[in-house]
Amino acid sequence: MTLFGGIEAGGTKFVCAVGSGPDHILAEARFPTTTPAETLGRAIAFFDEQRKQHEIAAFGIASFGPVDADPSSPTFGYITTTPKVGWPNTDIVGAFARQYGVPVGLDTDVNGAALGEHRWGAAQGLDTFVYWTIGTGLGGGGMVNGKLIHGLLHPEMGHMVVPHDRNRDPFPGNCPYHGDCLEGLAAGPALEARWGQRGETLPPDHEAWLLEAHYLALGLVNVITIVSPQRIILGGGVMAQPSVFPAVRSEVQRLLNGYIQMPAILSEIDRYIVPPALGNQAGVLGAIAMAQDALAAA
Numbered sequence: 001m002t003l004f005g006g007i008e009a010g011g012t013k014f015v016c017a018v019g020s021g022p023d024h025i026l027a028e029a030r031f032p033t034t035t036p037a038e039t040l041g042r043a044i045a046f047f048d049e050q051r052k053q054h055e056i057a058a059f060g061i062a063s064f065g066p067v068d069a070d071p072s073s074p075t076f077g078y079i080t081t082t083p084k085v086g087w088p089n090t091d092i093v094g095a096f097a098r099q100y101g102v103p104v105g106l107d108t109d110v111n112g113a114a115l116g117e118h119r120w121g122a123a124q125g126l127d128t129f130v131y132w133t134i135g136t137g138l139g140g141g142g143m144v145n146g147k148l149i150h151g152l153l154h155p156e157m158g159h160m161v162v163p164h165d166r167n168r169d170p171f172p173g174n175c176p177y178h179g180d181c182l183e184g185l186a187a188g189p190a191l192e193a194r195w196g197q198r199g200e201t202l203p204p205d206h207e208a209w210l211l212e213a214h215y216l217a218l219g220l221v222n223v224i225t226i227v228s229p230q231r232i233i234l235g236g237g238v239m240a241q242p243s244v245f246p247a248v249r250s251e252v253q254r255l256l257n258g259y260i261q262m263p264a265i266l267s268e269i270d271r272y273i274v275p276p277a278l279g280n281q282a283g284v285l286g287a288i289a290m291a292q293d294a295l296a297a298a
C-alpha cells in the first residue's frame with residue numbers, strides 16, 4: 001500500500017502522521033509550534049525515523065497562513081506574511097522537498113481539513129461546501145464546484161466584517177489588523193479577552209455563548225449568501241462547547257428569515273451545519289489527502 005506523510009502545521013501545534021487514510025494511520029506525533037528550525041527539525045526527525053521502516057511516496061502540508069500555494073509563484077511553498085513571530089518567509093515545502101525528493105503539496109490548514117472531510121468525512125459526495133475552524137484563530141476554507149477555493153490568494157473568511165453592536169458588546173475586538181472583524185470578535189482569544197476567562201471555563205448557560213453564536217451566524221449568513229454551500233462544517237475548540245451548535249443553527253435561521261427556501265436550512269439544519277466527521281484528525285488527514293493529490297499530479 002502506498003504511504004503518505006501528512007503535516008498539520010498549526011499555529012500552536014504540529015501534527016505529523018504516516019498513513020493512507022483514517023483507518024490506516026501507522027504513526028503520529030504531536031508537538032508544540034515553536035521556532036521554524038526547531039519545529040521543522042522535529043517533524044523531519046519523526047519522518048526520518050518512519051522512513052527506516054516505510055517508504056513515503058509524497059507529503060502534504062496543511063499550514064497556518066498566509067501561505068503561497070500557487071505552484072507558478074516564485075515563493076510557492078512559503079508561509080508568507082504571518083504575524084507569528086519567526087515564521088514569515090519560511091519555505092515550509094522546501095524543507096520537506098529537499099530532504100525527501102518526493103512531491104509535496106501545500107494548502108491552508110482549513111482547506112486541508114476541508115479536503116480531508118471531502119475525501120473521508122462530512123463532505124463526501126458534495127462539490128460546494130465550507131469548513132470553518134474556530135479556535136485560536138477563525139479560518140475558513142472549502143470547495144466550490146469540486147475544487148478547493150483559491151484565487152488571488154486563498155479565503156480569509158475570519159477577517160470578514162460583521163455588524164458589531166457596541167451597546168450589546170462594548171469589547172472592541174482584538175484582531176491586530178482590523179480590531180472587530182469576525183476573528184477579532186469571535187475567536188477563542190476574543191472570548192477570553194471579553195469575559196476575562198478562557199472559553200472552556202465559561203458555563204454552557206453563560207451569555208457569552210449566545211453572543212458567540214450571533215457573530216458566527218452573521219458570518220455564516222454571509223458565506224451562505226455568497227458561496228451557496230451544500231453543507232457547513234464547523235470545527236475547532238470553541239465549537240466543543242455543546243450549547244454553541246444549536247444556538248448557531250437557530251440564529252442562522254433567524255437571520256436568513258425564510259429567504260432561502262431550502263429544506264437544508266428550513267427543516268434539516270441539524271444536517272446542514274455540522275461538526276467535522278473526522279473530529280480533530282481532519283487537519284492531518286487532509287494533509288494526507290493533499291499528499292495523495294500531489295503524487296497524482298506529479
Ligand code: ZN
Nearest residue numbers: 159175178181
Ligand atoms: Zn481581522
